[in-house]
Amino acid sequence: MKLKNALIASLAAVGLLAATIGSAQAQMVLRFASEAARSDPQTAGGEKMNELLKAKTGGAMEVKVFSDSALGHAQAAISSARGGSIDIVISGSSNYTGIVPLLGVFDIPFIFKDTAHAYRTLDGKVGQDIMDKLAEFNLKGLAYWDTGWRELTNSRGPVNSPADVKGLKVRTNGSPAHNETWKLLGANPVPMPIGELYTALEMKTVDAQEQSLGLLYSGKFYEVQKYLSLTNHAYSALLVAMNKQKFDSLTPAQQKAVIEAAQEAGNYQRKLNNDNVAKIIAEVKKAGLQVIEKVDPQPFFEASKPVRQMFTSKYGGEDYIKAIDAIRDAK
Secondary structure, three states: OHHHHHHHHHHHHHHHHHHHHHHHHOOEEEEEEEEOOOOOOOHHHHHHHHHHHHOOOOOOOOEEEEEEOOOOHHHHHHHHHOOOOOOOOEHHHHOOOOOOOHHHHHHOOOOOOOOOHHHHOOHHHHHHHHHHHHHHEEEEEEEEEEEEEEEEEOOOOOOOOHHHHHEEEEEEEOOOHHHHHHHHOEEEEEEHHHHHHHHHOOOOOOOOEEEEEHHHHHHHHHHOEEEEEEEEEEEEEEEEEEEEEHHOOOOOHHHHHHHHHHHHHHHHHHHHHHHOOHHHHHHHHOOOEEEEEOOHHHHHHHHHHHHHHHHHHHOOHHHHHHHHHHHHHHO
């Protein structure tokens, strides 16, 4: 009997040890979808988030980054994140305006004075309040990262003023504020997923595109464009969001680790993006793109003023606009 009991105890100990080892080896792998190219700072940011999350959880959680629209273009990836087949999605904040129209307030042209003003807004109460509205659509907003200032490239001719824009077929990401801006400037906005853009520019389906220098460079769109005008007409944020059911299933410690990792990786990605600007301008010049660096923003600002009224009449948000203006003017 003693031998039998000892054997049972021994087997139980072995089973407990195996269970413990299995638990230690078990990992939660979060699928992270990005529409940007592998070489874009979005991917570097996702890999940094993975590094941080693994460190914060002792290796129990990690992030696997899927770039180049591998898990679908922006709208498909956002939908998949809502449904749970993707855990985390990163996309321009304007790509979420179909479910949370108020996110489009950040797309209003010239609403931000500079990058610091944008960061203070996004990382403060205004940004958090609007991001929290994603919860109704089964998404947990984690952090704002950086796309950067939107610039215009085209294949027709140099753009120095709104008059030079008239008649251009400009690819947009579908943001109502962006579309209205280009209509007011006399262009023809054409909403299109970024994964289709290179071919569309090459085939002259569209003449122009407007987005950040980082995406211009990582997507190699400069290969099929002739002119770059540094218009800085709008700032664009990236928004990192997680399937809410997945987030809610985590322990409080895990939730804290995920949010902290996303925010700290965002700081890293922002710096990387901003540090690359001068280098990208130099590189696209070498590639043959004619760069118009001194564009007077005032005529573009005046022409696009009605976008504010259009936005608030359709979606509200007057208080948010006032708050953003107050942040800009604060000392």
